[in-house]
Amino acid sequence: MTATYVLLEVENLNIEFRIGSEYVSAVRDLAVELRPGETLGLAGESGCGKSTAALGIMNLLPDNGRIRSGRIIFDGQDLTKLSSHEIRRVWWKEMAIVFQGALNSLNPVKRVGTQIAESLILRGGLDKKAAWRRVGELFELIGIKPERAYDYPHEFSGGMRQRAMIAMAICLNPKLVIADECTTALDVMIQTQIMNLLKALKVQLQLSMIFINHDLALIAEICDRVAIMYAGRIVEIGEMEDLFFRPAHPYVKLLLQSLPRLKGPAEDLVSIPGAPPRLKDVPMGCSFLPRCPIGADDCSRSIPHLTEVEKDHRAACFKIEKTKGNK
């Protein structure tokens, strides 16, 4: 295979949190790559580590979190080896993150346009006129009337705030945008508007994106490749259609079967007994074993690593050979 340029390569990333006096592992042995123009989805339920992984990549972990080991190679540089000063230069200009557009993500006492303009001036080196012109362009891009740039965040609706956050993230043309649950807590109409916006921007600006969401349907809409996480590990990763139409890992299979559909026969939804493990109590061996319908005793002996199911589609399960047969 020819050496294609990889924008982001994460190797064996381990992130842990200090809770009380002990360290709890939140992300284990995470390995992903992202090619330019690609949208990678990080999916999973709460506590699986997807948001933590994103924060780790951006070096935005809270005080009690730290990267224990691993490499994050972005555009040739290992981000884990950079000082906080150097990391700051990477933020916004090379990599940007869009959080949930809650009111507390934007400074409530500054006008929305001002906040974006400031970023452009301080980090982009633009002068005031150029910055505000760019603000106008950005607002056009995100579908808000440019005059609204003079409003304060509380005058924006939830959907508009989310768009403003997106504008802020792309304002300096970063190479990578991470979207972390940026549609959660929005009405379904607004959510669709935001998704349409992201899809449009993806094409217009040829964005490379990591899209994090717990809603698999949204992931399927926008992502080229998907990684499903469970208890801090990636349990399956591959091209979107491959994963959704031919899931290999028992967890992913069950998860897809538990999602309600509007069309087709209304057969009973499948549930997964039990609950995702707490980070402190992750079982030995395969962390999904307690809830797995095809698990066996030997699954607890060691941690399953990602093995190939088909080209560019891997799953971390000891029973893969068996499931691969049933198509």
Next chain:
Amino acid sequence: MKWFTSIFNVVKALNIKGLTGLILLTLLLLIAVFAPLLAPYDPRAMGEPEDILQPPGRDHFLGTDEVGRDVFSLILYGARISLLVGFAAAFLSIIIGTVIGLTAGYFGGWVDDLLMRLTDLFVVIPRLPLVLITVAVLGPSLLNTIVVIGILIWAGTARIIRVQTLSLKERQFVERARSLGARHLHIVRRHILPNVLPLVFANTVLIIATAIYLESTVSFLGLGDPTHISWGMILHYAFTNAAMVYGAYWYVLPPGVMIVLAVLSFTISGYALDEVLNPKLRRRI
């Protein structure tokens, strides 16, 4: 049993600052409790004319006052009243503050407005004139001192409790209780009070510091109970007898130092306690 382990955990979590405060605090409490055993003389025992205003020496560790009483014993016994009034006044102010804060926060509306205006009044009221007037009207006694100080400082507690109550009122478990048909008393007793009390406790130590300080002020001005000895009282007599003119530093310094130490130890402990308790209060496990 649960109480004991929680207290133990709290102590374990304190840093140097907190530990110092706690140790000092304990020392002061021990002094107050064991004063009769520790004091070499009866503090009221007046001495012979030649024992008046003696500097510290072999017989009297901290010297004597203007009627020959042993200053050291006075200081030891003084701890009792200073701390007692401090605790009692703090306790009173916490009760008043909690009741008012709870009522204002829980009922809202005009009740809240009214009680908050009342609280504001007690925040801005000049303390000294209030004390003077109250003591002038009611007469100087230990009880009156306690009451006066209690009335002076409840406002801070009321505000804190009110804010906490306001936010608790909106929690879903309160709404659930209401949807079950719970009456106000049930909700306050089971849901509001247990969740504001920890806040109160964290605040208590700081309030005690203020109360001790205020007691010494009241006594220093001569408005305290003349039949009881407190550090403020000692200072009062020292000054009214022009101790400084006579250079009787041993009469003026010790009570002053003790007041400072007491307020300091309670304040430091209070802040350290806050640091320990607050993250737990805020963090949802």
Next chain:
Amino acid sequence: MDQPIVSVRNLNVWFSTRSRLSRLWRRRSPGVIKAVDGINFNLYQGETLALVGESGSGKTTVARAMMALLSEAEGEIRFEGRNVVRAGRTEKLKLRARMQMIFQDPFDSMNPRETIFKIVSEPLAIHRPRMPKYERLSGAARALSDVGLLPPEDFLFRYPHELSGGQRQRVLIASALMLNPAVIIADEPVSMLDASLKVEILKLMAQLKKEHRLTYLLITHDLALTRYVADRVSIMYLGEIMEIGPVEQVLGDPRHPYTRALIKVVPTLDAVGERKKVLEGEIPHASNIPSGCRFHPRCPVAVKECVRQVPQMKAVGNRHRAACHLV
């Protein structure tokens, strides 16, 4: 059709943003929000009726009005021969034993300082204060077993933070059953749970419905879920019911333009890749309700009449009605 167990007629809920005093003389002044605007519907014994809507639709307000938790409600809510809206204190207490509510946030619905036992048995503490403790204990244990928290002794004396989200919601469901209610109003009971847990809780609720002869009013924003758990569904928008009917009919043959738009944007796996044509704009604020049909500013097929006249509910199928001029 049999008699409904709850019938709602002309329910209006006004919220004022001004102080109590000025509300006395200026009811319809600006600053008054009409959250629910004269809605009518029936709830039949044994059914699950879903109230679906986005934010501002009034669905949560309706739920709270039915639980007599709103003093601002007016109109008629007939339950077991009494009008909930006008009930006095003793009547309300009796009603509350017969109608229970399950709230959205399983964690916030519990007092963090109380044991599970105290939380589950709170209804008993309120309605049967003289019941001896051992009876309450056995009642609580039985309720916990009913919801699958076995063995109950393991859970009775734990604290909320020791339980998982799914377990907490089970506890709250158990608590709702303690007084043998006739109706349970579930306000977004699974929206804060992970996908794999939603199904379990919903299945539990369905099972309990049969065992205890319950009737459910389910408040939700998730249209896809209603297909699996509801018998009838009612679509609300800005305080009014736009469409109501059996779930297969409303989802399979939606007549109201808003329902159609909602169905198009629900994120489901079978709609992946389809271009999602989404409604323009956002839901207007409740203080600024459009004239005529309140949906007309965003309606793709609005005509002149829609601006002038408020549409009446018309029958469009078997027990299927919609409020639109164009049906």
